[in-house]
Amino acid sequence: MQPMSLLIVTCALFVASHLVLSHPFRDGLAGRLGERGFQIVYSVVAIATLIMVVQAWRGMPPEPPLWTVGDGLWSLASLIVLFASILFMGSLIGNPALPAPHAARDAAAAPRGVFAITRHPMMWGFALWAIAHIMVMPTPGQIILSVTIVFLALVGSAGQDAKKARLMGESWRGWAARTSFVPYARQLAGGAPWRDTLPRGHALFGGIVLWLAASWAHGALGYMVAGIWRWVG
Structure with missing residues (x-):
């Protein structure tokens, strides 16, 4: 995958995981895992997707500024x-x-x-x-x-x-x-x-x-x- 495509995909995954876990899936997961369990899962997913974004951004080649x-x-x-x-x-x-x-x-x-x-x-x-x-x-x-x-x-x-x-x-x-x-x-x-x-x-x-x-x-x-x-x- 090209560096720019990888950055876009990881950013989209980072956003989607936050929004899905914070809203439509939150109540169901919290009910099954408990509030503490849900927070652990949320934190693990957030950290993992953030690491993916950072690694993708660091892998970008040098780019000229637009202004x-x-x-x-x-x-x-x-x-x-x-x-x-x-x-x-x-x-x-x-x-x-x-x-x-x-x-x-x-x-x-x-x-x-x-x-x-x-x-x-x-x-x-x-x-x-x-x-x-x-x-x-x-x-x-x-x-x-x-x-x-x-x-x-x-x-x-x-x-x-x-x-x-x-x-x-x-x-x-x-x-x-x-x-x-x-x-x-x-x-x-x-x-x-x-x-x-x-x-x-x-x-x-x-x-x-x-x-x-x-x-x-x-x-x-x-x-x-x-x-x-x-x-x-």
């Missing part, structure tokens, strides 16, 4: 990754979308910080991270990989809305009514104040640390030098 990437595009992409890092770190605390026993309690709280921006900050963090990679690494292989991540993150979030509404009932529907799927949609529509979107301390400082560490590791591991490390050090 020229200068400092301006690198600066914009770096800011997008910083924002994505803040969304991700903020999503780790008080997130009703996570499988936590206190999800209903979290959903009853007023949306603040990253949750006032979007009710799926973790998934939007992944999607924005992938979009930034397309901007500065515009090769066909990278675009296919990044589009796969964007698709899985956003389609998976939409599916999560439906699943959470079924599992949590009114508590999730109330949360969904007070939040937006698209970042800043409620603020742009005049339905919520902009001051609510200011990130909390753990999101802001954690996001900055994650951004600095991840962009530093990008160059340290032999990939393209990223973030502010392109201009300092």
Whole structure:
């Protein structure tokens, strides 16, 4: 199989396995295996298909970029990754979308910080991270990989809305009514104040640390030098 075909097939398998196990097959498997057993199966499949994608991507031959990437595009992409890092770190605390026993309690709280921006900050963090990679690494292989991540993150979030509404009932529907799927949609529509979107301390400082560490590791591991490390050090 040609490298590009292999990458497309493994990306499709990665997406399909996630969506099938997360939604149509989830209840049946969880009923037979138990919640813990299902999580083990889900994790094994996710890791195995991810390894397949990574190996296929590493096997891609060198490709010329589809457009020229200068400092301006690198600066914009770096800011997008910083924002994505803040969304991700903020999503780790008080997130009703996570499988936590206190999800209903979290959903009853007023949306603040990253949750006032979007009710799926973790998934939007992944999607924005992938979009930034397309901007500065515009090769066909990278675009296919990044589009796969964007698709899985956003389609998976939409599916999560439906699943959470079924599992949590009114508590999730109330949360969904007070939040937006698209970042800043409620603020742009005049339905919520902009001051609510200011990130909390753990999101802001954690996001900055994650951004600095991840962009530093990008160059340290032999990939393209990223973030502010392109201009300092």
